[in-house]
Amino acid sequence: MLTISNLHAGIEDKKILKGLNLEIKAGEVHAIMGPNGAGKSTLASVLAGRQDYEVTEGSVEFLGKELLDLAPEERAGEGLFLGFQYPVEIPGLSTTNFIKTAVNEIRKYRGQDTLDAVAFLKLMKEKMALMNIDQTLLSRSLNEGFSGGEKKRNEIFQMAMIDPKLAILDETDSGLDIDAIRIVSNGVNKLRSKDNAVLLITHYQRLLDYIVPDFVHVLYNGRIVKSGTKELALELEEKGYDFIKNEINEDEEVSIAEKH
Amino acid sequence: MNMTELFKDQFAQLQAEDKDSKLSAVREQAFSAFNEFGIPTVRHEEWKYTRIGTLFAKDYKSQVSGQPNFSAKDVDAYRLPGHKEANELVFVNGQFADKLSTIRSKDLTVLHLAEAAKNEYSEIVSKHFGHSSDYLKDGINALNTAFVKDGIFIHVKRSKIIEEPVYIYNITDAAAENILAQPRSLIYLSENAQLQIIETFATRGTEDSFTNQIMEVIVEKDARFEYCKIQNDSANASQVSTTHIRQTGTSYVNAIIVSLNGEIVRNNTNVVMEAPHCEAHLYGLYFQKGNSHIDNHTIVDNVMPHCFSNELYKGMMDENSTGVFNGKIFVRQPAQKTNAFQSNKNILLSNNASVNTKPQLEIFADDVKCSHGCTIGQLDEEGLFYLQSRGIPEKIAKSMLLVGFASDILDKINLPHIRTYVDHLVAERLGN
Numbered sequence: 198m199l200t201i202s203n204l205h206a207g208i209e210d211k212k213i214l215k216g217l218n219l220e221i222k223a224g225e226v227h228a229i230m231g232p233n234g235a236g237k238s239t240l241a242s243v244l245a246g247r248q249d250y251e252v253t254e255g256s257v258e259f260l261g262k263e264l265l266d267l268a269p270e271e272r273a274g275e276g277l278f279l280g281f282q283y284p285v286e287i288p289g290l291s292t293t294n295f296i297k298t299a300v301n302e303i304r305k306y307r308g309q310d311t312l313d314a315v316a317f318l319k320l321m322k323e324k325m326a327l328m329n330i331d332q333t334l335l336s337r338s339l340n341e342g343f344s345g346g347e348k349k350r351n352e353i354f355q356m357a358m359i360d361p362k363l364a365i366l367d368e369t370d371s372g373l374d375i376d377a378i379r380i381v382s383n384g385v386n387k388l389r390s391k392d393n394a395v396l397l398i399t400h401y402q403r404l405l406d407y408i409v410p411d412f413v414h415v416l417y418n419g420r421i422v423k424s425g426t427k428e429l430a431l432e433l434e435e436k437g438y439d440f441i442k443n444e445i446n447e448d449e450e451v452s453i454a455e456k457h
Numbered sequence: 458m459n460m461t462e463l464f465k466d467q468f469a470q471l472q473a474e475d476k477d478s479k480l481s482a483v484r485e486q487a488f489s490a491f492n493e494f495g496i497p498t499v500r501h502e503e504w505k506y507t508r509i510g511t512l513f514a515k516d517y518k519s520q521v522s523g524q525p526n527f528s529a530k531d532v533d534a535y536r537l538p539g540h541k542e543a544n545e546l547v548f549v550n551g552q553f554a555d556k557l558s559t560i561r562s563k564d565l566t567v568l569h570l571a572e573a574a575k576n577e578y579s580e581i582v583s584k585h586f587g588h589s590s591d592y593l594k595d596g597i598n599a600l601n602t603a604f605v606k607d608g609i610f611i612h613v614k615r616s617k618i619i620e621e622p623v624y625i626y627n628i629t630d631a632a633a634e635n636i637l638a639q640p641r642s643l644i645y646l647s648e649n650a651q652l653q654i655i656e657t658f659a660t661r662g663t664e665d666s667f668t669n670q671i672m673e674v675i676v677e678k679d680a681r682f683e684y685c686k687i688q689n690d691s692a693n694a695s696q697v698s699t700t701h702i703r704q705t706g707t708s709y710v711n712a713i714i715v716s717l718n719g720e721i722v723r724n725n726t727n728v729v730m731e732a733p734h735c736e737a738h739l740y741g742l743y744f745q746k747g748n749s750h751i752d753n754h755t756i757v758d759n760v761m762p763h764c765f766s767n768e769l770y771k772g773m774m775d776e777n778s779t780g781v782f783n784g785k786i787f788v789r790q791p792a793q794k795t796n797a798f799q800s801n802k803n804i805l806l807s808n809n810a811s812v813n814t815k816p817q818l819e820i821f822a823d824d825v826k827c828s829h830g831c832t833i834g835q836l837d838e839e840g841l842f843y844l845q846s847r848g849i850p851e852k853i854a855k856s857m858l859l860v861g862f863a864s865d866i867l868d869k870i871n872l873p874h875i876r877t878y879v880d881h882l883v884a885e886r887l888g889n
C-alpha cells in the first residue's frame with residue numbers, strides 16, 4: 198500500500214529525515230516509536246503533504262501513485278488520513294460543517310455522489326456513538342477551546358467519518374486517560390480490515406496493548422534504525438532508547454572498522 | 458471652476474433660495490467652518506492615511522434640491538431582502554425622496570428635516586442637530602452641514618417598539634455625470650423606544666460618486682438602537698459616512714458596519730455616553746480587494762460612570778487594498794468604573810495590501826478597565842494545511858478560514874434576511 202524509499206526531507210537548512218525506508222501492506226498495523234525530535238511528526242507531515250518541508254531525495258508510493266506529486270487534499274482523496282499530534286484550532290468554523298465539507302469533498306474527488314443532510318446526519322450519529330462524542334462538541338468551533346482529550350477524540354472521529362485507507366496517527370494516545378485510550382483504540386480497531394492499514398506514532402507501549410501492531414519500528418535521527426514485532430515495544434518501554442543508541446554506535450564502529 | 462469656488466457659488470445660491478429656513482443659520486456657521494478647515498489633507502491628524510483630497514480634484518454636480526429623475530421601479534434593483542415587511546427610506550443623490558419611500562410601522566414618524574425644524578420637534582432639532590461637529594473638526598463634516606437643505610427626521614415615541622426594520626437606501630445616479638451626494642438624517646429614540654436601521658449605498662452608472670453622509674442619533678433612557686450599515690458600492694463610488702450616536706440616557710446601542718467595496722470609504726462611528734450604565738457594541742467587518750481604501754474611525758466617549766463599550770473590527774485585505782482603523786476612547790474624569798474594550802484584527806491576503814491600525818486611549822478617570830489590541834497577520838498556514846489534509850481543496854479551505862474569521866461579526870447581525878444577504882455578499886467576494 199505504502200512504500201517509502203530513501204526519503205530525505207528537511208526544513209530550511211535542517212536535515213530531518215535522512216534516508217528513511219518503510220513498507221506498509223494492506224491489512225497491517227505498524228507502530229513507529231522514537232525519541233523526541235527523531236523526525237516522527239516530520240514523516241507524518243511529509244506524507245500528508247505539508248509544504249514547509251522540502252523533500253530532497255527519495256520517493257513515496259501510495260496505492261500505485263507517487264504520493265509526493267499530489268496536493269494534500271488529493272492525498273486525502275486517495276485515502277490517506279493524518280491524525281495530528283497537535284490538532285489546529287479554527288475559530289468560527291463549526292466542527293460539523295468542517296467534517297461535512299471534508300467528507301463530501303473526498304467523495305467528489307472519488308467521483309461519488311455527495312451525502313445529503315439526512316445521510317450525513319445518519320453517518321454522524323453512528324460514528325458519534327462509536328467515539329462517545331456528543332453533539333455540543335461538534336457544534337462548537339473546530340477544536341477551539343477543546344481539551345487535549347477532546348481534540349484527540351475529534352481526530353479519531355474525523356477518521357471514522359472519512360474512513361481512510363491508511364491512517365497515520367501521530368501520538369493520538371498522548372495525554373489521554375485510560376477510558377479515552379480505550380475509546381480511541383476501539384475506533385481504530387473498527388477501521389482495521391484487510392484493505393486498510395494503520396501507522397501509529399507513539400511513545401507508549403500501553404496503546405499497543407489495545408491496538409496490537411504487526412510491526413514496530415524505531416525512528417532515530419531521521420531513519421528507521423530497528424524493526425521488530427510488538428515485543429520490541431516492550432523492550433523499549435523497559436530499557437528506553439539508550440540501548441538502541443548503543444547498538445547504533447556499535448554498528449557504526451563496526452562499519453568504520455570494516456572500511457579500514 | 459474649482460470645487461472651492463463652486464461651493465461658494467452654490468452656497469450663496471442656497472442661502473438666497475432658502476433664506477427662511479430654520480437651518481439657514483446653522484448652514485452659515487458650517488460654511489465658515491468649512492472655509493476655515495478646508496478639505497483635510499494627510500497633515501490632518503485624523504486623515505493621515507486617507508487622501509480624501511483626490512476626490513475633490515474631480516468635478517461634481519451636487520444636487521441641493523428637487524426630486525431626481527428616479528422611479529420606484531428604479532429602486533427595485535437596490536432593495537434588500539425582506540423589504541416587503543420593512544420601512545423603506547430612499548435617498549437619491551443625497552435628497553430624501555419621500556415619494557419613493559414607504560412607511561409601514563404605524564408608530565414610526567418620518568418627516569422632512571426642514572419641516573421638523575419648525576414644528577413640534579424643533580426643540581429636538583435645535584438641541585441635537587450638528588452635534589457631530591463637536592467631535593469631527595474637519596471640512597468634510599462642515600461641508601455636509603453647510604449644504605443641508607433637507608434630510609430626514611425619524612422619531613420614535615416613548616415606549617414604542619418599531620418591529621419592522623427601517624431600510625435606508627442611499628442611491629446615487631452617476632449615469633451622466635459625477636455626483637456629490639450629502640444625505641443627512643436626525644434620529645430620535647424617546648425613552649424606552651426601540652428601532653433597527655439597515656443602511657446600504659448604491660451608485661447607478663459609471664461616472665464617479667461621492668457620498669458625504671451624516672446620521673445623528675439620540676438614544677434616550679432605556680431605549681435600544683440597532684444599526685447595520687452595508688457598504689458594497691461600486692469601485693467608482695466613495696463615501697465619508699458618519700454615524701454619530703448620543704446616548705443621552707442609560708441605553709443600549711449596537712452598530713455593525715460591513716464594508717465590501719468602494720473607491721475610498723471612510724466611516725466615522727461615534728458613541729457619546731452621556732448617562733451612567735450605557736452599553737454600546739461597535740462591530741466592523743471589512744473585506745476589500747482591488748484598489749479600495751477602507752478607513753474606520755471610531756470614537757467612544759465615556760462621559761459618565763459605569764458605561765460598557767465593546768469594539769471589534771475585523772479586516773481581510775486582498776490585492777492592492779488599503780485599510781485604516783483608528784479607535785479613540787475617551788474616559789472623562791467623572792466616568793469611573795468604565796469598561797471599554799477594543800480590538801482590531803486583520804488578515805492580509807496579498808503582499809500589496811496594507812493596514813494601518815491605531816488605538817488611542819485618553820483616560821482621565823482612575824478606576825477604569827480599558828483594553829485594546831490589534832493584530833495584522835497572514836492567513837493561518839497550519840489551519841489551511843489541516844483543512845486540506847482532510848480533503849478540502851485549497852480555495853475552499855481558504856474561504857472556510859476567512860468565513861470563520863469573519864463569523865463573530867456576522868453572527869451579530871440579528872435580522873435573518875440581512876444575515877443571509879451579507880453571507881451571500883461575503884461568499885460572492887470569496888468567489889464561491
Ligand SMILES: Nc1ncnc2c1ncn2[C@@H]1O[C@H](COP(=O)(O)OP(=O)(O)OP(=O)(O)O)[C@@H](O)[C@H]1O
Pocket residue numbers: 208211213231232233234235236237238239240249282
Ligand atoms: N517547522 C520546523 N521548523 C524548524 N525545525 C523543525 C520544524 N519541524 C520540526 N523541526 C525539527 O525537526 C526535528 C524533528 O521534529 P519532529 O517534530 O518530526 O520530531 P518528533 O519525532 O515528532 O518528536 P516528538 O516525539 O517530540 O513529537 C526536531 O529537531 C524539530 O525541532
Ligand SMILES: [Mg+2]
Pocket residue numbers: 237238239282367
Ligand atoms: Mg511529534
